[in-house]
Amino acid sequence: MILKSAKQRFEKLEEHPLWERLNDIIQAHHSFIITTHMLPDGDGLGGEIAMASYLKQIGKECHIINVDPTPEKFSIVDPDFEIKQWNPQKPLPKAHVIFAIDVNDWKRMGPLAMPLAQLKEQLKAKSIFIDHHIADEKLKQEHIIDERTSSMGEFLFQFFKYIEAEITFKMALAMYVSIFTDTNAFRHRKTTALSHAICAALVETGVNPAFVTKQVHQTRSLSEVRLLGEVLKTVQTTPDGKIAWIEISQALQKKYGATSEETQGVVDYLLALKEIEVGIFFREEPDGTIAVSFRSKGNVEIYPLVKKLGGGGHAYEAGVLIRKGTLQEVVQRVLAEAQKFI
Numbered sequence: 001m002i003l004k005s006a007k008q009r010f011e012k013l014e015e016h017p018l019w020e021r022l023n024d025i026i027q028a029h030h031s032f033i034i035t036t037h038m039l040p041d042g043d044g045l046g047g048e049i050a051m052a053s054y055l056k057q058i059g060k061e062c063h064i065i066n067v068d069p070t071p072e073k074f075s076i077v078d079p080d081f082e083i084k085q086w087n088p089q090k091p092l093p094k095a096h097v098i099f100a101i102d103v104n105d106w107k108r109m110g111p112l113a114m115p116l117a118q119l120k121e122q123l124k125a126k127s128i129f130i131d132h133h134i135a136d137e138k139l140k141q142e143h144i145i146d147e148r149t150s151s152m153g154e155f156l157f158q159f160f161k162y163i164e165a166e167i168t169f170k171m172a173l174a175m176y177v178s179i180f181t182d183t184n185a186f187r188h189r190k191t192t193a194l195s196h197a198i199c200a201a202l203v204e205t206g207v208n209p210a211f212v213t214k215q216v217h218q219t220r221s222l223s224e225v226r227l228l229g230e231v232l233k234t235v236q237t238t239p240d241g242k243i244a245w246i247e248i249s250q251a252l253q254k255k256y257g258a259t260s261e262e263t264q265g266v267v268d269y270l271l272a273l274k275e276i277e278v279g280i281f282f283r284e285e286p287d288g289t290i291a292v293s294f295r296s297k298g299n300v301e302i303y304p305l306v307k308k309l310g311g312g313g314h315a316y317e318a319g320v321l322i323r324k325g326t327l328q329e330v331v332q333r334v335l336a337e338a339q340k341f342i
Protein backbone atom coordinates (compact mmCIF):
# COMPACT_ATOMS: atom_id res chain seq x y z
CA MET A 1 0.00 0.00 0.00
CA ILE A 2 1.23 3.44 -0.82
CA LEU A 3 0.95 5.93 2.03
CA LYS A 4 -1.15 8.96 1.24
CA SER A 5 0.71 12.22 1.44
CA ALA A 6 0.40 13.96 4.78
CA LYS A 7 -0.93 17.06 3.06
CA GLN A 8 -3.91 15.18 1.67
CA ARG A 9 -5.09 14.31 5.17
CA PHE A 10 -6.08 17.93 5.65
CA GLU A 11 -8.10 18.47 2.51
CA LYS A 12 -11.73 19.44 3.08
CA LEU A 13 -11.67 19.92 6.85
CA GLU A 14 -15.06 20.08 8.50
CA GLU A 15 -16.35 23.33 9.89
CA HIS A 16 -15.05 24.52 13.25
CA PRO A 17 -16.58 27.53 15.05
CA LEU A 18 -13.20 29.07 15.99
CA TRP A 19 -11.93 28.95 12.41
CA GLU A 20 -15.20 30.45 11.20
CA ARG A 21 -14.96 33.29 13.69
CA LEU A 22 -11.35 34.03 12.84
CA ASN A 23 -12.16 33.99 9.14
CA ASP A 24 -15.07 36.39 9.64
CA ILE A 25 -12.86 38.87 11.50
CA ILE A 26 -10.20 38.72 8.81
CA GLN A 27 -12.67 39.13 5.95
CA ALA A 28 -14.42 42.07 7.59
CA HIS A 29 -11.31 44.23 8.18
CA HIS A 30 -8.44 45.63 6.20
CA SER A 31 -5.52 46.58 8.44
CA PHE A 32 -3.95 44.54 11.20
CA ILE A 33 -1.32 44.76 13.92
CA ILE A 34 0.09 41.43 15.05
CA THR A 35 1.94 41.07 18.32
CA THR A 36 2.95 38.46 20.89
CA HIS A 37 4.12 38.26 24.50
CA MET A 38 7.31 39.64 26.07
CA LEU A 39 10.44 37.52 25.51
CA PRO A 40 8.91 36.10 22.34
CA ASP A 41 9.39 32.39 21.68
CA GLY A 42 9.29 30.19 18.59
CA ASP A 43 5.56 29.72 18.96
CA GLY A 44 4.63 33.41 19.17
CA LEU A 45 7.06 34.43 16.43
CA GLY A 46 6.22 31.54 14.11
CA GLY A 47 2.51 32.21 14.62
CA GLU A 48 2.98 35.90 13.82
CA ILE A 49 4.82 35.23 10.56
CA ALA A 50 2.38 32.55 9.43
CA MET A 51 -0.59 34.83 10.11
CA ALA A 52 1.04 37.92 8.57
CA SER A 53 1.99 35.98 5.43
CA TYR A 54 -1.58 34.86 4.97
CA LEU A 55 -3.00 38.35 5.54
CA LYS A 56 -0.60 39.84 2.99
CA GLN A 57 -1.41 37.01 0.57
CA ILE A 58 -5.05 38.11 0.51
CA GLY A 59 -4.19 41.79 0.15
CA LYS A 60 -4.54 42.98 3.75
CA GLU A 61 -2.28 45.53 5.40
CA CYS A 62 -0.35 44.09 8.29
CA HIS A 63 2.35 45.15 10.77
CA ILE A 64 4.10 42.85 13.23
CA ILE A 65 5.21 44.79 16.30
CA ASN A 66 6.74 43.16 19.39
CA VAL A 67 7.84 44.63 22.67
CA ASP A 68 11.07 42.59 22.74
CA PRO A 69 13.53 41.77 19.95
CA THR A 70 13.53 38.43 18.14
CA PRO A 71 16.12 36.07 19.63
CA GLU A 72 18.80 35.22 17.07
CA LYS A 73 17.89 31.51 17.04
CA PHE A 74 14.37 32.29 15.84
CA SER A 75 15.47 34.65 13.06
CA ILE A 76 14.91 31.78 10.57
CA VAL A 77 11.16 32.37 10.76
CA ASP A 78 11.56 35.99 9.63
CA PRO A 79 13.69 35.96 6.45
CA ASP A 80 12.19 39.24 5.20
CA PHE A 81 12.59 41.14 8.50
CA GLU A 82 8.89 41.76 8.83
CA ILE A 83 8.95 41.69 12.63
CA LYS A 84 9.60 45.15 14.07
CA GLN A 85 10.47 45.97 17.63
CA TRP A 86 8.18 48.54 19.20
CA ASN A 87 9.65 52.04 19.35
CA PRO A 88 8.00 54.01 22.19
CA GLN A 89 8.87 57.30 20.39
CA LYS A 90 6.87 56.36 17.29
CA PRO A 91 3.09 56.14 17.04
CA LEU A 92 1.67 52.71 16.28
CA PRO A 93 0.32 52.24 12.75
CA LYS A 94 -3.42 52.69 12.43
CA ALA A 95 -5.16 49.34 12.37
CA HIS A 96 -8.67 47.94 12.61
CA VAL A 97 -7.66 44.74 14.32
CA ILE A 98 -4.96 43.80 16.82
CA PHE A 99 -4.13 40.11 16.86
CA ALA A 100 -2.16 39.10 19.96
CA ILE A 101 -0.75 35.67 19.31
CA ASP A 102 0.22 33.01 21.87
CA VAL A 103 -0.99 35.17 24.76
CA ASN A 104 -4.29 35.83 26.52
CA ASP A 105 -3.36 38.47 29.05
CA TRP A 106 -2.46 42.11 28.27
CA LYS A 107 0.03 42.14 31.14
CA ARG A 108 2.20 39.74 29.17
CA MET A 109 2.65 42.38 26.45
CA GLY A 110 4.55 44.50 28.99
CA PRO A 111 4.85 48.23 28.20
CA LEU A 112 3.30 47.71 24.74
CA ALA A 113 -0.07 46.87 26.33
CA MET A 114 -0.93 50.49 27.15
CA PRO A 115 -0.32 52.04 23.69
CA LEU A 116 -2.22 49.14 22.09
CA ALA A 117 -5.15 49.76 24.43
CA GLN A 118 -5.07 53.49 23.52
CA LEU A 119 -4.99 52.69 19.82
CA LYS A 120 -7.95 50.39 20.27
CA GLU A 121 -9.85 53.12 22.07
CA GLN A 122 -9.04 55.84 19.50
CA LEU A 123 -9.79 53.81 16.39
CA LYS A 124 -12.52 51.60 17.83
CA ALA A 125 -10.32 48.71 16.79
CA LYS A 126 -10.88 45.09 17.73
CA SER A 127 -8.32 43.26 19.84
CA ILE A 128 -8.29 39.50 19.67
CA PHE A 129 -6.12 37.00 21.49
CA ILE A 130 -5.30 34.06 19.26
CA ASP A 131 -4.05 31.58 21.79
CA HIS A 132 -3.90 28.05 23.20
CA HIS A 133 -3.26 28.62 26.91
CA ILE A 134 -5.90 27.81 29.53
CA ALA A 135 -8.50 30.59 29.70
CA ASP A 136 -11.80 31.23 31.46
CA GLU A 137 -15.15 31.05 29.68
CA LYS A 138 -15.48 34.79 29.24
CA LEU A 139 -12.12 35.06 27.47
CA LYS A 140 -12.94 32.07 25.31
CA GLN A 141 -16.17 33.67 24.17
CA GLU A 142 -14.53 36.94 23.17
CA HIS A 143 -11.30 35.61 21.71
CA ILE A 144 -9.96 32.81 19.55
CA ILE A 145 -8.61 30.34 22.09
CA ASP A 146 -8.11 26.66 21.36
CA GLU A 147 -6.79 25.00 24.51
CA ARG A 148 -6.50 21.62 22.83
CA THR A 149 -3.78 22.52 20.36
CA SER A 150 -0.11 22.15 21.25
CA SER A 151 0.89 25.42 19.66
CA MET A 152 -0.14 28.32 17.47
CA GLY A 153 1.35 26.53 14.45
CA GLU A 154 -0.96 23.60 15.01
CA PHE A 155 -3.97 25.88 15.31
CA LEU A 156 -3.09 28.07 12.32
CA PHE A 157 -2.26 25.17 10.03
CA GLN A 158 -5.76 23.75 10.49
CA PHE A 159 -7.25 27.20 9.99
CA PHE A 160 -5.34 27.74 6.75
CA LYS A 161 -6.33 24.31 5.47
CA TYR A 162 -9.95 24.93 6.39
CA ILE A 163 -10.10 28.21 4.48
CA GLU A 164 -8.00 26.66 1.70
CA ALA A 165 -5.20 29.21 1.93
CA GLU A 166 -2.00 28.60 0.04
CA ILE A 167 0.67 27.46 2.51
CA THR A 168 3.97 28.86 1.30
CA PHE A 169 7.38 27.62 2.42
CA LYS A 170 7.78 30.64 4.69
CA MET A 171 4.50 29.87 6.44
CA ALA A 172 5.38 26.17 6.66
CA LEU A 173 8.75 26.86 8.27
CA ALA A 174 7.20 29.33 10.71
CA MET A 175 4.51 26.85 11.75
CA TYR A 176 7.01 23.99 12.05
CA VAL A 177 9.22 26.10 14.35
CA SER A 178 6.11 26.95 16.36
CA ILE A 179 5.06 23.32 16.86
CA PHE A 180 8.62 22.04 17.32
CA THR A 181 9.48 24.57 20.01
CA ASP A 182 6.18 24.65 21.91
CA THR A 183 6.06 20.85 22.19
CA ASN A 184 9.71 20.98 23.28
CA ALA A 185 10.65 18.91 20.23
CA PHE A 186 7.53 16.69 20.46
CA ARG A 187 8.04 15.82 24.13
CA HIS A 188 5.29 17.75 25.87
CA ARG A 189 1.98 16.13 26.79
CA LYS A 190 0.01 18.08 24.21
CA THR A 191 1.99 16.43 21.40
CA THR A 192 -0.52 14.32 19.49
CA ALA A 193 -0.84 12.37 16.27
CA LEU A 194 -2.26 15.60 14.84
CA SER A 195 0.90 17.55 15.80
CA HIS A 196 3.01 14.95 14.00
CA ALA A 197 0.70 14.76 10.99
CA ILE A 198 0.81 18.53 10.58
CA CYS A 199 4.59 18.52 10.85
CA ALA A 200 4.73 15.75 8.23
CA ALA A 201 2.69 17.97 5.90
CA LEU A 202 5.03 20.90 6.65
CA VAL A 203 8.07 18.75 5.89
CA GLU A 204 6.43 17.84 2.58
CA THR A 205 6.24 21.57 1.88
CA GLY A 206 10.02 21.69 2.19
CA VAL A 207 10.84 22.20 5.85
CA ASN A 208 14.06 20.43 6.87
CA PRO A 209 13.76 19.13 10.47
CA ALA A 210 17.54 18.76 10.93
CA PHE A 211 18.06 22.37 9.85
CA VAL A 212 15.44 23.60 12.34
CA THR A 213 17.02 21.59 15.17
CA LYS A 214 20.42 23.04 14.33
CA GLN A 215 19.14 26.61 14.19
CA VAL A 216 16.97 26.41 17.29
CA HIS A 217 18.67 23.97 19.66
CA GLN A 218 22.32 23.95 18.76
CA THR A 219 23.09 27.60 19.23
CA ARG A 220 24.29 28.01 22.81
CA SER A 221 27.47 29.95 23.43
CA LEU A 222 30.30 28.60 25.58
CA SER A 223 29.39 31.00 28.38
CA GLU A 224 25.76 29.88 28.31
CA VAL A 225 26.76 26.22 28.64
CA ARG A 226 29.09 27.08 31.52
CA LEU A 227 26.33 29.05 33.21
CA LEU A 228 24.01 26.09 32.74
CA GLY A 229 26.66 23.87 34.40
CA GLU A 230 26.96 26.20 37.35
CA VAL A 231 23.18 26.44 37.77
CA LEU A 232 22.65 22.68 37.50
CA LYS A 233 25.24 22.13 40.27
CA THR A 234 22.87 23.91 42.66
CA VAL A 235 19.79 21.76 41.97
CA GLN A 236 17.87 20.93 45.14
CA THR A 237 14.94 18.67 45.90
CA THR A 238 12.25 18.77 48.58
CA PRO A 239 12.52 16.12 51.36
CA ASP A 240 9.90 13.93 49.67
CA GLY A 241 11.90 14.15 46.45
CA LYS A 242 8.90 15.18 44.36
CA ILE A 243 9.97 18.71 43.51
CA ALA A 244 13.34 19.78 42.13
CA TRP A 245 14.26 23.42 41.75
CA ILE A 246 17.02 25.71 40.66
CA GLU A 247 17.45 29.44 40.97
CA ILE A 248 19.49 31.94 39.05
CA SER A 249 20.29 35.36 40.45
CA GLN A 250 21.04 38.54 38.50
CA ALA A 251 24.61 38.36 39.79
CA LEU A 252 25.12 34.95 38.22
CA GLN A 253 23.56 36.05 34.91
CA LYS A 254 25.84 39.10 34.89
CA LYS A 255 28.91 37.00 35.68
CA TYR A 256 28.29 34.99 32.50
CA GLY A 257 26.84 37.84 30.47
CA ALA A 258 23.61 35.87 29.99
CA THR A 259 20.25 37.34 29.05
CA SER A 260 16.88 36.12 30.32
CA GLU A 261 16.23 34.60 26.95
CA GLU A 262 19.40 32.51 27.16
CA THR A 263 18.29 30.83 30.37
CA GLN A 264 14.90 29.84 28.99
CA GLY A 265 14.58 26.09 28.72
CA VAL A 266 16.77 25.45 31.76
CA VAL A 267 13.68 24.22 33.63
CA ASP A 268 13.36 21.30 31.25
CA TYR A 269 16.64 19.83 32.51
CA LEU A 270 14.98 19.21 35.88
CA LEU A 271 12.60 16.73 34.30
CA ALA A 272 15.58 14.52 33.51
CA LEU A 273 15.60 13.53 37.20
CA LYS A 274 13.99 10.13 37.67
CA GLU A 275 12.14 10.52 40.96
CA ILE A 276 10.69 14.01 40.69
CA GLU A 277 7.23 15.03 39.52
CA VAL A 278 7.65 18.78 39.19
CA GLY A 279 10.54 21.06 38.27
CA ILE A 280 10.60 24.75 39.22
CA PHE A 281 13.00 27.35 37.87
CA PHE A 282 13.40 30.75 39.55
CA ARG A 283 15.06 33.56 37.62
CA GLU A 284 15.73 37.03 38.93
CA GLU A 285 15.09 39.70 36.27
CA PRO A 286 17.03 42.99 36.03
CA ASP A 287 14.11 44.90 37.65
CA GLY A 288 13.94 42.48 40.58
CA THR A 289 10.90 40.58 39.32
CA ILE A 290 11.19 36.83 39.82
CA ALA A 291 10.16 34.73 36.84
CA VAL A 292 9.06 31.28 37.98
CA SER A 293 8.63 28.45 35.48
CA PHE A 294 6.94 25.16 36.34
CA ARG A 295 7.12 21.86 34.50
CA SER A 296 5.33 18.67 35.44
CA LYS A 297 6.04 15.18 34.15
CA GLY A 298 2.31 14.64 33.81
CA ASN A 299 1.07 13.10 37.07
CA VAL A 300 0.48 16.45 38.72
CA GLU A 301 -1.45 19.27 37.05
CA ILE A 302 0.39 22.38 38.12
CA TYR A 303 -1.88 24.91 36.42
CA PRO A 304 -4.18 25.44 39.48
CA LEU A 305 -1.14 26.19 41.66
CA VAL A 306 0.30 28.64 39.13
CA LYS A 307 -3.08 30.31 38.66
CA LYS A 308 -3.36 30.75 42.43
CA LEU A 309 0.05 32.47 42.35
CA GLY A 310 -1.24 34.83 39.65
CA GLY A 311 0.26 33.20 36.57
CA GLY A 312 -0.93 31.12 33.66
CA GLY A 313 -0.03 28.60 30.98
CA HIS A 314 -0.96 24.99 30.39
CA ALA A 315 -1.88 22.06 32.65
CA TYR A 316 1.69 20.77 32.87
CA GLU A 317 3.77 23.77 31.80
CA ALA A 318 3.07 27.12 33.34
CA GLY A 319 4.73 30.22 34.76
CA VAL A 320 4.29 33.34 36.80
CA LEU A 321 6.05 36.66 37.34
CA ILE A 322 6.29 37.60 41.02
CA ARG A 323 7.03 41.23 41.79
CA LYS A 324 7.02 41.13 45.58
CA GLY A 325 9.99 39.79 47.52
CA THR A 326 13.61 38.89 46.98
CA LEU A 327 14.70 35.78 45.12
CA GLN A 328 15.11 33.89 48.41
CA GLU A 329 11.73 34.97 49.72
CA VAL A 330 9.99 33.99 46.51
CA VAL A 331 11.72 30.61 46.49
CA GLN A 332 10.59 29.90 50.05
CA ARG A 333 7.04 31.08 49.45
CA VAL A 334 6.52 29.23 46.19
CA LEU A 335 8.07 26.01 47.51
CA ALA A 336 5.82 26.13 50.57
CA GLU A 337 2.75 26.53 48.33
CA ALA A 338 3.97 23.85 45.94
CA GLN A 339 4.57 21.32 48.72
CA LYS A 340 1.09 21.88 50.10
CA PHE A 341 -0.26 21.36 46.64
CA ILE A 342 1.65 18.28 45.47
Ligand SMILES: [Mn+2]
Binds near residue numbers: 043044150151182
Ligand atom coordinates in the same frame (compact mmCIF):
# COMPACT_ATOMS: atom_id res chain seq x y z
MN1 LIG B 1 2.56 28.75 22.78
